[in-house]
Amino acid sequence: MLKNTILTFFQQTAGILVGLVTSIFIARLLGPDGQGQLALLILLPMMLYSFLNMGISPSTIYFLGRKETDRNTILKTNFYSTILLSLIALLAGFIVITLFHDKFFDGVPEKLLLLILPVAIPIFFNQNFRVFFQGIENFRSYNLTVLFEKISYLLLLVIALYFLKFQLMGAMASFIFTQLILLLLIVLLLSNDGFSLRKGAFSSDYLKGSLVYGIKSYLSNILAFLNYRIDILLISYFLETIEVGLYFLAVSIAEKLWVGSNSISAVLFARLSNMSSDKDKTHLTAMVSRHIFNLSCIGALITGLLSFWFIPLIFGNSFEGSIAPFLYLLPGIAFGAVSKIISNDFSGKGKPEINTYVAVFLLTENIILNIILIPKLGLVGAALATSITYSTNAIVKIIIFAKINKVRVSNCLFLRGSDLVLYKTLLFKLLNKGF
Numbered sequence: 001m002l003k004n005t006i007l008t009f010f011q012q013t014a015g016i017l018v019g020l021v022t023s024i025f026i027a028r029l030l031g032p033d034g035q036g037q038l039a040l041l042i043l044l045p046m047m048l049y050s051f052l053n054m055g056i057s058p059s060t061i062y063f064l065g066r067k068e069t070d071r072n073t074i075l076k077t078n079f080y081s082t083i084l085l086s087l088i089a090l091l092a093g094f095i096v097i098t099l100f101h102d103k104f105f106d107g108v109p110e111k112l113l114l115l116i117l118p119v120a121i122p123i124f125f126n127q128n129f130r131v132f133f134q135g136i137e138n139f140r141s142y143n144l145t146v147l148f149e150k151i152s153y154l155l156l157l158v159i160a161l162y163f164l165k166f167q168l169m170g171a172m173a174s175f176i177f178t179q180l181i182l183l184l185l186i187v188l189l190l191s192n193d194g195f196s197l198r199k200g201a202f203s204s205d206y207l208k209g210s211l212v213y214g215i216k217s218y219l220s221n222i223l224a225f226l227n228y229r230i231d232i233l234l235i236s237y238f239l240e241t242i243e244v245g246l247y248f249l250a251v252s253i254a255e256k257l258w259v260g261s262n263s264i265s266a267v268l269f270a271r272l273s274n275m276s277s278d279k280d281k282t283h284l285t286a287m288v289s290r291h292i293f294n295l296s297c298i299g300a301l302i303t304g305l306l307s308f309w310f311i312p313l314i315f316g317n318s319f320e321g322s323i324a325p326f327l328y329l330l331p332g333i334a335f336g337a338v339s340k341i342i343s344n345d346f347s348g349k350g351k352p353e354i355n356t357y358v359a360v361f362l363l364t365e366n367i368i369l370n371i372i373l374i375p376k377l378g379l380v381g382a383a384l385a386t387s388i389t390y391s392t393n394a395i396v397k398i399i400i401f402a403k404i405n406k407v408r409v410s411n412c413l414f415l416r417g418s419d420l421v422l423y424k425t426l427l428f429k430l431l432n433k434g435f
Helices: 002-052 056-066 071-104 110-135 139-163 167-192 204-238 241-274 278-315 317-348 353-377 379-405 417-433
Strands: none
Touching: 002 071, 002 110, 002 139, 002 167, 002 204, 002 241, 002 278, 002 317, 056 071, 056 110, 056 204, 056 317, 071 110, 071 204, 110 139, 110 167, 139 167, 204 241, 204 353, 204 379, 241 278, 241 317, 241 379, 278 317, 278 379, 278 417, 317 353, 317 379, 353 379
């Protein structure tokens, strides 16, 4: 697990660096207003996936880990369900554009929303098929697809924006072609791992089991997506597109601090699904949580102090308005890292519905806070509302985790002496045996 986590961490760190260069490039060439429009354009197909994926991705990881169903049967069953869901997404997207363009996508040309809508199909396949690498714990291929996606997007942006001078249309086209190229890579890597649609058979029994588990995660993921992105939609509703661009940059930078939690979450869910002892699962989750929380706090403090300098320098003076919301987001980002770990523990133990129950409360809190604070405080209000919601999410889940597993809340937040011994032991093994 440590090997996979470190591998994932370094490859995601490389991805973050590429993503940072991409953000700089977009900010410099499109400005706050163009950045805001692009954020809303990309948000549409991603929102459709989050609302209509029916929990296929987490159920795939879960059932691959249990090894009760042939993996090619899972692949073929997912293939047909993904086709159906992506077509439904196209219809739903058209309805959203027709009815809500003026309310949540004001400032974005309707024709561009219609042009980007079909990319929902490759997004569905990419998201639902990439998780097969997680399920079989092949994190080299999984991380390769993540890094490839970011590098491809950056290269296509350079061609479209810098050389061809296509501006917003070029940035949108770069995103679309990135998803298409990524799909080809995922298909190739799956084939190398022995996956084949020809070897599998559609299974209604697996589909039923997958939906029973997946819907529990699906509802949680919808609510989580809204918690992560409802602030952008409400800023678009209350404020101007330029404010969307400023806030989106602040969120993009702040969420880079989740590199540690995202890296280990990708590994942890698969590992927990393959473990049989609940006691071992609890011990592992608590240990990971406290390490991630302390590392996230240190990262938040350092980036907060540096933000006054690096945001104007790197992204331009026109993005100075991103500094204040960035600072208000940091406490929630630190706590949010812990909630990701705890959420995977619930899912890995077959109880994803706990995440759903918590998310219902959090979404209500988030919407109310944003509606109250955005008109009064602008972008700072949105950041404050988001930070409070992220923190609440972590605290509530830690309390539930501690109560269910009969451990102390402090076990998930504060380092212990045994952790230092563990570090020493692992370091000794790595130095002597390597990876």
